[in-house]
Amino acid sequence: MKIKSERDFWSGIMFTVVGIGFAVGATNYSMGASARPGPGYFPLLLSVILAILGGVVLFKSLTIETEGGDPIGSIAWRPLLVIVVGITFFGAALPRLGMVITIPILILISSLAGDEFKWKGVLVNAIVLTVFSWLIFVAGLKLTIPLWPTFLAN
C-alpha cells in the first residue's frame, strides 16, 4: 500500500485513535436508553462517528491520487519546542515569581524561537512589553496579577 496523501494519512490516524479513545472511555458511563439517554450516550455516538470518519479519511489517503503526495514537509521543531516550553514556563512562574520577572524571561525564551536573536533588541522588547503589560492589564483593566515574587511580597 502506497500512501497517496501523507497529510490525510496521518489525519486519518489521528481521528481514528482519538475516536477509539473516547469511545472506550464512554463505556465507563451509563448509556441509559433511547428514551432517557445517559451520560455515555452522546460521547459514544460521537466518538464512533469520529472513528468511522477517521477510517474513511485513512482509506482515501491510501487510494486517491493527489499531486505531489501531499507531503507534511519539514517540522519546525525549534519554534514548536521553544513556544511550548515558554508557555509552560509562564504558567509555572507567574504565580510564584510575579509579572515583573516572568515577562522578561518569557520574552527571552520565545525570542529564541525566531531566526535572529540580538540581545539589544530582545532586552528592549522585554522592557517595553513588561511596562506595557502593567499599564494595560494591571492599571488599565484592573486584573489581579501578582507583580513580584511571593518571597519578596511577604
Next chain:
Amino acid sequence: MDLINNLMLGFGVAFTLQNLLYAFFGCVLGTLIGVLPGLGPVATIAMLLPSIYSLDATPALIMLAGIYYGAQYGGSTTAILINVPGESSSVVTAIDGYQMARQGRAGPALAAAGLGSFFAGCVGTIIIAAFAPPLTELAFKFGPQEYFSLMVLGLVGAVVLASGSLLKAISMIILGLTLAQINTDVISGTARYSFDIPELTDGIGFVVIAMGVFGFGEIIANLGMPAEHREVFTNEVKGLWPTKQDFKDAWPAVLRGTALGSVLGVLPGGGALLASFAAYTLEKKMAGSSGRFGKGDIRGVAGPESANNAGAQTSFIPMLTLGIPPNAVMALMVGAMTIKGIQPGPQVMTSNPQLFWGLIASMWVGNLMLVILNLPLIGIWIKLLTVPYRFLFPAITLFCCIGVYTLNNNSFDVYITAVFAAVGYLFYKLSCEGAPLLLGFILGPMMEENLRRALLLSRGDWSTFMMRPLSAGLLLAALLMVVIVMLPSIKKKREVAFVED
C-alpha cells in the same frame, strides 16, 4: 414605528461617552490586527475575553464587535497595498486591489473599499434592525428538536467554508464536539473524562483551545517559514479620491455586493468570507468582456468589500436572535455573553433591550469611525508592518499567555494551552481546519442538551426530528448544502476560490 423607536433607543445607548470610547478602542484594535497578518479576530477576541469580567456587558460586546469588523477594514488595507491579505476575507480584494496599487491607483482602491464598506455597513444595520424582531418571533416557536437541527445546519454551513477537504472538515467538527464531552454531565451530574483532575470537571475552556490552535499554532507555523520580501507602496498613496468614472463604475458593484453580502451573511457558516468570493464572481460575470478583472478593475475591489462588510454585519443576526453562532468569531461573542450572565437567544431582545439595540446602533457608529480612521491614517498602519516579526511574535505570545492565565488565575489553563499550541501546529501540518473544531466545541454541550431533551420528550423516538416541519426543513437544508458542495462543478470552483488559503 417600532423600528424607529428601537433604533432611537439603540443610538441613545451607543452615543454615551463610555460606549463611544469602547467602540473606538475596538475599531482601532480591530484595524490593527486586520493590518497585521498572522493575528486574526478569533485569537484577539479570545485574548480579550478575560478582561470582559471587569467590564459591563454592553460596552464589552460593543468593543468586541468593533474588533470584528475593524479587522475587515484593516485586512483590505494590507491586501491592496502589499498584496498580503491581513484577513481571510480580504483575499479577494488583493486580486484587483494590488494591481490598482501597482498602477499608482492605490488611493482610489482604498477609497472604494472604505466607502463601499461603509455603505454596506449602513444597509446592514438597517437590515438587522428590521429583521431582528420577526426572527425572534420565529425563534420562540423553536423546541429542542429545532435547535438541534439548526445547530446541525450551522455546523454543516461552516464546513462549506472550510478551504480543504470536506471530509476532514466534518471530522474536525466531530472532534470538536467530542472534546466538548470532557465535562460534567448536566442531567446526571457525572464527571466525564476528567481523570480525577478537578480542573477538568468543568471542561477545557474554549478560550484555551482558541488561543492554542489559532494564536500559537499560527505563530509556530509562521516561524517555521522563511521570511519573504514584500514591496510596500505607502510612499505613493496620493490622490485619495476616485475619479468620476471610478464612481460610475463602482457604485453598481457596491449595491450588488451589499445585497449579496446581506443575504449570505445570515446563513449559518456564512459571513464575510463567502460573501466576498461570491461578489467577485458576480462582478466578473456581469462585466463580461468589458472588465479588466485581474488587472486592476475597481469593481473587483468595491463589490467584494461591500459584500464582506454587509456579511459581517448580518452574521450578527442568527447570534442575536437565536443564540446560534454562525462562525467562530460569533461563537466567541456567545461565550462573552455567557460570561456576563446573559443567555443568548430570543429573550435577549426583550430582557436586555438596551444591550440589543445599543449593540446594533453602535455597529453603525463603528462603521463611521472606521471610515474616518482608515482613510487618513493609512500611513501609520503601514508603518506597523515594518516592525520585524521577531519583536511581534513574543508580544503576541505574551498577551495570549496573560489572557489565558487571567481567565481563572489558574496555571492549569496555561499548561493546557501549551498542549493545544502543539496540537494547533499538528493541525496546521496535517491541513486540518481549526475553525470547524472550535465551532463544534462551543456548540457541543448545547447540541447534547437539546438532543437529550428532544429524545426525552419523544420517549426515545428519533423520527421526532423529521416529524416536526421546522426541524425537518432545517435538516433537509443541511443535506442540500452537503450535496451542493459535493457536486463536481462547485467542487472545482471551491478549490479555485480557496487557492490562496
